[in-house]
Amino acid sequence: MLKYSTDKTLVPFFPPPEELSLLIMGYILCDADLKIEGASKSAAPLLDLPPEALQKGQSLFKVCLPLVGNEAQIEAIRAGQLEHLLLEQVNLERQGAKSRYLNLCLLLQPPGFILLLSDVSQASLQQQQVCQQHNELLLLHEKLVLQNDQLQSLNRELGELSQRKSDMLAIATHDLRSPLSGIIAYADLLLDESIFDPLTPDQRLPIESIQRQGKNMLDLVDTLLDLRRLDSSEPQHQNTINLDMLVQWVIRSLQDQAKLAEVTVTYQGAEQPFVVLGDSEVLQQAVGNLLSNGLKYTGRGGEIRLRLFVPPALPDLLPPLDPTLTWGCLTVTDNGPGIAPDDMPHIFEPFFRTKEVRLSGLPGSGLGLTIVQKAIHQHGGRVIAQSQLKEGTTFTIFLPYVNQEAE
Amino acid sequence: MIQRKVCLVGDFAVGKTSLFSRFVYNRFSESYMTTIGVRLQRKVMLVEGQELTLILWDTEGGQDSTAVKRTYLGGAGGAIVVCDLTRESSIRHWPDYIQLLRQINPTILLTLAANKVDLLSPTHPHRTLAQQIAQEAKIPLIFTSANTGEQVENLFQTLAKELLRAEVFH
Numbered sequence: 290m291l292k293y294s295t296d297k298t299l300v301p302f303f304p305p306p307e308e309l310s311l312l313i314m315g316y317i318l319c320d321a322d323l324k325i326e327g328a329s330k331s332a333a334p335l336l337d338l339p340p341e342a343l344q345k346g347q348s349l350f351k352v353c354l355p356l357v358g359n360e361a362q363i364e365a366i367r368a369g370q371l372e373h374l375l376l377e378q379v380n381l382e383r384q385g386a387k388s389r390y391l392n393l394c395l396l397l398q399p400p401g402f403i404l405l406l407s408d409v410s411q412a413s414l415q416q417q418q419v420c421q422q423h424n425e426l427l428l429l430h431e432k433l434v435l436q437n438d439q440l441q442s443l444n445r446e447l448g449e450l451s452q453r454k455s456d457m458l459a460i461a462t463h464d465l466r467s468p469l470s471g472i473i474a475y476a477d478l479l480l481d482e483s484i485f486d487p488l489t490p491d492q493r494l495p496i497e498s499i500q501r502q503g504k505n506m507l508d509l510v511d512t513l514l515d516l517r518r519l520d521s522s523e524p525q526h527q528n529t530i531n532l533d534m535l536v537q538w539v540i541r542s543l544q545d546q547a548k549l550a551e552v553t554v555t556y557q558g559a560e561q562p563f564v565v566l567g568d569s570e571v572l573q574q575a576v577g578n579l580l581s582n583g584l585k586y587t588g589r590g591g592e593i594r595l596r597l598f599v600p601p602a603l604p605d606l607l608p609p610l611d612p613t614l615t616w617g618c619l620t621v622t623d624n625g626p627g628i629a630p631d632d633m634p635h636i637f638e639p640f641f642r643t644k645e646v647r648l649s650g651l652p653g654s655g656l657g658l659t660i661v662q663k664a665i666h667q668h669g670g671r672v673i674a675q676s677q678l679k680e681g682t683t684f685t686i687f688l689p690y691v692n693q694e695a696e
Numbered sequence: 697m698i699q700r701k702v703c704l705v706g707d708f709a710v711g712k713t714s715l716f717s718r719f720v721y722n723r724f725s726e727s728y729m730t731t732i733g734v735r736l737q738r739k740v741m742l743v744e745g746q747e748l749t750l751i752l753w754d755t756e757g758g759q760d761s762t763a764v765k766r767t768y769l770g771g772a773g774g775a776i777v778v779c780d781l782t783r784e785s786s787i788r789h790w791p792d793y794i795q796l797l798r799q800i801n802p803t804i805l806l807t808l809a810a811n812k813v814d815l816l817s818p819t820h821p822h823r824t825l826a827q828q829i830a831q832e833a834k835i836p837l838i839f840t841s842a843n844t845g846e847q848v849e850n851l852f853q854t855l856a857k858e859l860l861r862a863e864v865f866h
């Protein structure tokens with residue numbers, strides 16, 4: 290063990306220059322009862338005491354607060370059961386002064402004790418800054434986690450509410466369907482001259498009205514049920530669908546309507562087979578809705594062009610299209626009246642109908658485009674619209690393309 | 697003259713230093729200054745007409761009780777275990793601190809400070825959580841705010857009374 294004496298060899302110079310404070314040490318020698326016998330000159334200033342405070346005979350507990358309460362450990366040192374008492378980074382509060390951190394170490398120095406003091410302020414202040422940043426980050430992290438939890442539970446609640454709402458809608462629409470079908474069937478029956486006597490025009494008119502409006506209502510109910518089916522995040526079926534054939538089929542099925550509307554429909558297919566994965570009924574409905582919308586609004590002598598192709602570059606969309614997938618797109622372009630810029634942000638919203646459409650008296654629920662959007666989203670795709678008043682509108686559907694070789 | 701060492705322990709940033717400063721200097725600062733090591737201060741109290749000197753040890757806090765430097769706790773007659781009522785984890789860590797303190801000194805006297813009560817609504821579930829833990833551990837619990845000063849004096853008085861009572865008992 291090192292031998293310490295009361296000479297000043299441990300203290301290189303005093304008072305010490307500030308920048309060397311890291312190296313400053315001091316010591317206090319005591320007898321077996323911890324009464325001071327002597328001290329290095331640096332000891333008193335380190336403890337923030339006047340030099341006379343460390344006079345011979347003074348109790349060490351009086352001048353060194355951190356030792357109070359540690360009597361048991363000191364006894365253990367005296368008995369040789371404990372090597373030393375080490376208290377690190379003790380900050381003796383000094384009113385209005387910079388913090389000073391001391392390491393205190395009490396050891397046996399027969400026949401008494403020695404208390405070693407070292408100033409560790411510089412290292413401690415640096416450590417303080419690091420810890421401060423660390424703790425502030427932790428607090429920020431905790432706050433974020435908490436906020437995230439709150440958002441998630443809010444989101445869950447919203448999801449449940451929305452689910453309950455659409456459940457109710459589904460039940461209501463489903464329950465409407467059977468009585469409506471009954472009403473329409475009876476109206477059909479009443480108008481069937483092979484069963485009943487022919488009606489007078491006065492009788493016929495209101496029954497025809499019941500029949501027509503009943504059918505409109507049934508259409509709406511069916512549309513609402515379709516919409517509900519599209520609420521699930523994935524299509525019910527996952528078949529490989531040749532989109533080229535699907536589009537041609539849709540065009541054929543709407544041929545009569547096109548003729549009636551006096552609108553020309555042209556189609557340019559893709560150069561390579563364009564295969565997507567999903568529910569063909571749902572995609573047929575989506576493409577069908579776009580085409581029949583066009584037929585409805587383009588007007589006599591108008592033209593609708595459909596085109597299926599692989600886009601040379603992906604458009605900037607938010608969120609962006611996954612660039613690791615191969616995308617194909619279908620455009621449906623009409624030269625109809627176009628959509629006003631103010632209406633554009635709303636056209637996919639349920640029940641939205643532009644003022645012009647509402648005034649035109651054309652029937653429609655305002656759900657057609659909502660169905661298109663939901664159907665395409667369900668298939669991992671995107672639909673966008675571009676329009677110019679008096680020039681026409683283009684709807685573009687983007688769908689991820691299945692690489693057949695990889696299948 | 698009776699002197700007792702009393703430690704403030706608990707997770708970081710729960711308000712140990714703030715309670716210490718409110719009690720010793722009647723000061724409070726909104727800004728957070730991480731404590732390194734330990735801060736010491738002597739405070740003379742008058743408890744039921746009797747003088748008692750507390751040597752307060754404001755220790756550095758970590759993420760939980762495993763970060764506590766055990767050498768700071770030696771010889772403490774009492775300790776105040778602090779939590780931040782807005783941070784559930786800091787309440788849930790109480791039993792670990794209690795266990796640690798009792799392991800070092802089985803006869804240590806403890807008081808729980810549920811701090812930052814000024815930030816909590818009167819019906820917040822964290823209040824009940826703190827009460828449950830205090831009841832199970834059979835330790836007095838005081839809802840404090842270093843910010844408003846609410847119940848801070850009472851917190852130290854409560855522990856001081858216990859310390860004096862134990863003194864008489866000896």
Ligand SMILES: Nc1nc2c(ncn2[C@@H]2O[C@H](COP(=O)(O)OP(=O)(O)O)[C@@H](O)[C@H]2O)c(=O)[nH]1
Pocket residue numbers: 706707708709710711712713714715725726727728729730731757811812813814815840841842843844
């Ligand atoms: N509102 C409020 N803030 C507090 C209270 N006590 C402490 N704080 C704040 O909490 C932060 C951490 O306090 P501090 O005493 O340094 O915590 P310690 O790490 O446990 O010593 C600081 O920004 C304080 O201003 C309180 O009772 N109420």
Ligand SMILES: [Mg+2]
Pocket residue numbers: 709712713714729730731754755756757
């Ligand atoms: Mg602190």
